Amino acid sequence: MPRPWSEKEKEIIKKNLLIEARRLFEKYGLQKTTVDEIARAVNISKGSFYIFYQSKEELYFDVLEDVEREFKDKMFKNAFEPGMNRRKSFKSFLNQMIDLLITMPLYKEITSSNYELLLRKLPEKTLEEHMQRDQEEVSKFFNYWMDQGWMKKVDIEALNGLFLSLIHFVIHRDDFKGSNFEAAKDLWIDALANYLIIEDDKAEEIKVK
Incomplete structure (x- = not known):
C-alpha cells in the first residue's frame, strides 16, 4: 500500500492539477476532457483525483x-x-x-x-x-x-x-x-x-x- 501524501505533496499535486487541467480544457473543452485524462497528465490515479475535487x-x-x-x-x-x-x-x-x-x-x-x-x-x-x-x-x-x-x-x-x-x-x-x-x-x-x-x-x- 502506497504511503499517504504529505501536505506539501498535496499542495504540489493540486497546483499541477490546475496547470494540466487548464491546458486540457483550453485544448479540448470542458465536455470532451475526461477525469482520466486529467489524472494521467498529473500522474495520479482516477480515484486519487476525487481526493482533491468532487x-x-x-x-x-x-x-x-x-x-x-x-x-x-x-x-x-x-x-x-x-x-x-x-x-x-x-x-x-x-x-x-x-x-x-x-x-x-x-x-x-x-x-x-x-x-x-x-x-x-x-x-x-x-x-x-x-x-x-x-x-x-x-x-x-x-x-x-x-x-x-x-x-x-x-x-x-x-x-x-x-x-x-x-x-x-x-x-x-x-x-x-x-x-x-x-x-x-x-x-x-x-x-x-x-x-x-x-x-x-x-x-x-x-x-x-
Missing part, C-alpha cells in the same frame, strides 16, 4: 477563477486610460471585457447550455464563496472610481448586480439571432457609460465642491 466541473471552476484573477486586475486597473475621454475609455474597457468572455478558450466554453450544466455540478457553497470573492474584488475598483469622481456614486450591491447581468447577457449570446447580440451589446455599453461615468469637466466641478 468533479471535473469543480476543477474547471477553480481554473476559471485563476484565469479571472489574471485578467481582472489588469483590465480594471487600466480601465481609464490617461488622456482619453472617460466615457470612451470606459466603453473600450467594456468592449475588451466582453471580447475576452467570448474569445478566451476557457470563457468561450461558457454558453447558456454549458453554464447551466456547470451550475448543476457545483456545490452551492462553492458558488456562494465565488460570488462573494468576485463582488469584493470588483467593488474595490468601483469604490475607487467613485472616490476619484470618475463614476457616479450608486449602491455597490446594485452595481455588482448590474455587471453580473451583463455577464449573463454575454453567456446567453447564442439565444440572439442574426446581429441582435451586437446591437444589444452596443446599447448596453452606451447605456452603462452614459449613466455611470462622469465626464471630465463634471468630475472637476465635483472635486472643487
Whole structure:
C-alpha cells in the first residue's frame, strides 16, 4: 500500500492539477476532457483525483477563477486610460471585457447550455464563496472610481448586480439571432457609460465642491 501524501505533496499535486487541467480544457473543452485524462497528465490515479475535487466541473471552476484573477486586475486597473475621454475609455474597457468572455478558450466554453450544466455540478457553497470573492474584488475598483469622481456614486450591491447581468447577457449570446447580440451589446455599453461615468469637466466641478 502506497504511503499517504504529505501536505506539501498535496499542495504540489493540486497546483499541477490546475496547470494540466487548464491546458486540457483550453485544448479540448470542458465536455470532451475526461477525469482520466486529467489524472494521467498529473500522474495520479482516477480515484486519487476525487481526493482533491468532487468533479471535473469543480476543477474547471477553480481554473476559471485563476484565469479571472489574471485578467481582472489588469483590465480594471487600466480601465481609464490617461488622456482619453472617460466615457470612451470606459466603453473600450467594456468592449475588451466582453471580447475576452467570448474569445478566451476557457470563457468561450461558457454558453447558456454549458453554464447551466456547470451550475448543476457545483456545490452551492462553492458558488456562494465565488460570488462573494468576485463582488469584493470588483467593488474595490468601483469604490475607487467613485472616490476619484470618475463614476457616479450608486449602491455597490446594485452595481455588482448590474455587471453580473451583463455577464449573463454575454453567456446567453447564442439565444440572439442574426446581429441582435451586437446591437444589444452596443446599447448596453452606451447605456452603462452614459449613466455611470462622469465626464471630465463634471468630475472637476465635483472635486472643487
